[in-house]
Amino acid sequence: MTKLSKIRNFSIVAHIDHGKSTLADRLIQSTNTVADRDMKEQLLDSMDIERERGITIKANTVRIDYKANDGEDYILNLIDTPGHVDFAYEVSRSMRAVEGSLLVVDASQGVEAQTLANVYTAIEADHEIVPVLNKVDLPAAEPERVAEQIEDVIGIDATDACLISAKTGLGIEDVLEAIVTRLPAPLKGDENAPLKAMLVDSWYDAYLGVIVLVRIIDGTLKKGQRVKFMSNNTLHHVDRVGVFRPEMEQVDQLGPGELGFLTASIKQVRDTRVGDTITNDRNGVEVPLDGFKPAQPVVFCGLFPVDSAEFEDLRDAIDKLALNDASFSYEMETSAALGFGFRCGFLGLLHLEVIRDRIEREYNIELITTAPSVIYHVYMKDGEMIEMHNPADMPDMSKVDHLEEPRIKATILVPDEYLGDVLKLCQDRRGIQEDLTYAGSRAMVVYDLPLNEVVFDFYDRLKSVTKGYASFDYQMTGYREDNLVKMSVLVNDEPVDALSTMVHRDRAETRGRAMCEKLKDLIPRHMFKIPIQAAIGGKVIARETLSALRKDVTAKCYGGDATRKKKLLEKQKAGKKKMRQFGKVDIPQEAFISALKMDS
Incomplete structure (x- = not known):
């Protein structure tokens, strides 16, 4: 020892x-x-x-x-x-x-x-x-x-x-x-006391089951011991105990103050809660250690397979990833435009990118990611509060009293010469300045910002206006009421649920106009005219029209009376009108992906 x-x-x-x-x-x-x-x-x-x-x-x-x-x-x-x-x-x-x-x-x-x-x-x-x-x-x-x-x-x-x-x-x-x-040695630790160990991390291994990283506070942990996980009162028989050098190396026992791992043929990472206390099965400790706060997902987005036949493979991949990443949450969802998929919660955009890359690379599934959104609190007139993860689930506005959105406290360190651009960027994103101090030649700006404005492309914009010299960190501060509305996009009078987003009422028109212009370039032309509209409730706030592909029906007419040409054109017009009633607009997958990468 x-x-x-x-x-x-x-x-x-x-x-x-x-x-x-x-x-x-x-x-x-x-x-x-x-x-x-x-x-x-x-x-x-x-x-x-x-x-x-x-x-x-x-x-x-x-x-x-x-x-x-x-x-x-x-x-x-x-x-x-x-x-x-x-x-x-x-x-x-x-x-x-x-x-x-x-x-x-x-x-x-x-x-x-x-x-x-x-x-x-x-x-x-x-x-x-x-x-x-x-x-x-x-x-x-x-x-x-x-x-x-x-x-x-x-x-x-x-x-x-x-x-x-x-x-x-x-x-x-x-x-x-x-x-x-x-650096100090571990303060206390009694090897003769009952086992008290903190579960620091856990991940899944195909051969050994769940590997649990533990920090021993009191007592000793040996192979063959029966231990109890206090958060869910499950009992396990310890198969092996060891340390990382960085490869796994088995040892006889771990004593107070040591960091190591144990395996106990545990099947699911869900059974091992990070921050849990591990103790002896009999005469263990009574009071557990105070655990960690569970990680709260901040950004939500839908993941859909490009080929809908791969849905089961995607379910399998997400299940396996969630085994190793306790902070990643998911549930099933369906979309009229994209079919079956999952609504997933992440800790931020980099986390989202990493998970998406891992699914595409490790499991070979092509994905469509919908626009990232955050959790809104919707307060109904009858006093009920609903957590809304997806703008498509917005309840009827006549029953809604008000909406609250999450806010963050952002700390930005930036060289003096780019300060003006950073302040302008934060103002444009509805930020409220809280503090501005200097550390040498660099300014430290603290802003209160809505998270919804940050998850889109704030970090990219910040890096581009400061030529990469700014550094950015944020923490959640809570919820605040604001004038938010759901903006839906209609293509050929049909709402496209995957493109609906939550916007501030003052910004809705510019956002809607940008979205319609973008879609006009992305959707291929059809044989009939296609209106592309952005709407709030029943009110259209922006519109673009995609003109029809036309066949020259008057090519075979030459000379003679103008009414012959007119008659042919009227006939064509009637055909197009009928087509538009029954015609279905195909929006290619690339259009979804590009339209959702909004650069306001």
Whole structure:
């Protein structure tokens, strides 16, 4: 059993691309945890999509043995966390399993929005924080300025920050020493007490069933033990106990303060709730640990197979993905235009993209994604409140008292010269400015924005108006009433449910006009005239007409009386009118996808 004083549990937090995963690679390499021949970039990022995009999506853990300068042997348990705001829940729960954090800041870029968000998460979890300035080998690096910025903006003493280059391996030894000397050991833990372990994460493995990542607080966990999961009172027989180096390695037992995994032939990830307490089957602990808040999906959108025959394959794929991602929710839905599909909930647009890419790549299913929407609260006149996920489900407006939409608090860090463009963008998206301060030459703007305006293309617009220099982070603040209406799109007088969206009444006309113009270019011409309309309730607010393809019926007439031509044209006109009554307009799949990528 390892003594508590010889264990250090810590996570690495930083903004996107400041070098978390590279630092993790160097720590693993310099302690010979993995042989050089097995070493590769982003060692802990196991998904193809993580390696391809160069981002971390799942928090991963590894156990490192380290012999410190004082001659003692230490066990370091490292959790590498994601940097994107969409995966902030991964960060927050990893924090609860460890006692300290390495805060990695790029010495050329300085403090960014996500750096702040992650540091505050660490401070909330009572962490000891060691600042690490990475990329000091770059010509543009200014470690003194960035250290000052950390002190000004975050309020952490950065005088003895570790100066490193994770790419070249410079200063890695200092980081290891700082972990041992400056981060705390687990505070308490009694190996003779009943087992009390926190379930940090769980995922599905085809051979072993569900693998459960646990942090032992008290007691010991051994192979063959019967354990109880307290949230749903299920009993399991432990098949194997082990640690990650980063490959799975079995051990005899795990003691207080240690991070490791257990498998117990559990079939479904749903049976293992993140934040749950695991204890002995008999004489276990009475009071569970206070768990984590479940991840709340923020953005909803419909996923439909392009080929409706692939619906069962899609159901299978979504079931399997949901096994590994507790934050992803889904239910079945049907659409008149797109057939059968699923309404899915995500933590943000990047999460949506990642899930969509994984379904298309791992299961080979072509998808149509409908416009992303958020949850609205619809208050009826009889006092009832309905949560509306899909604009197509909007109840009759005469019975509705008012609508509330979700709001977020957005923090944007931006160089001074782009500040005007950012303020204009936020005003255009119905934002309310709350704060504007300066950190060096960069402005920090805090805005209260409607989430509905952010999920479309806010992030892309922000990056383009600031040439990629702005960083953005947000958190949900609650709901507020606003003047919202449902805008439906009619093609040939038939409503197309997949294109209906919620808009602010003041914006409805411009949104509707843009949508109609776009569809006019996207829908192919038919033999008859097609009106394309945007409407609110029964009132049409915008219209475009797609002209008909015409056959020259008068080609064979030459000379003679004009009434002959007229007669033929009238006959054609009557035929077209009849056609339009019974004709069905085919809207190609590409038109749906392009129309939903609105660039207002």
